[in-house]
Amino acid sequence: MTNEALDIDWEDILDKFSSREGTIKAFCEENNIGIHQLYYRRKKLENNNTPVFHAVSFKDTEADEAVNQENTPSNPSPTATIKIEIGKAKIYIPSNDKVSLSNVFKEIIASC
Structure with a gap:
């Protein structure tokens, strides 16, 4: 393999390829x-870009309320982050922030 082959930006090439006109050979x-x-x-x-889907519950339960009450600035709880990627847009939301997550989903649905 030559040095030139190592320097190829394959993401850029594949982006160009997706909007090409003409033959693949050309x-x-x-x-x-x-x-x-x-x-x-x-x-x-x-x-490598296989999406992973996880269910997110928006139902408030007594257990959620108890956890939310326990999560104070002096007693933070480690939370997972939900990552949403659409094209080049990347959105990161703490999984316990249901209001923001709900708003993001509403905007995505409205724009589709």
Whole structure:
């Protein structure tokens, strides 16, 4: 493998490829890459971008209220962060912030 092959920005190439016009062969020649390399990198990137879905409950229960009452600035509870990625937008919300999470989902649904 040459140094030139190591310097290829595959995310950029694959972004260009997704909006290409013309043949795959011509695209590969213009970008100095092999067709097999292109397909390999595209498949590898798709496998790395497999989404993970988790259920989030919005129901308030007595247990939630008890936890919320115990979580004071002097007694913080470690919380997981929910990460939402849509295209290049990345949103990080503490999993215990149900109001913000609900608002984000409402905005996403409204824009779809």
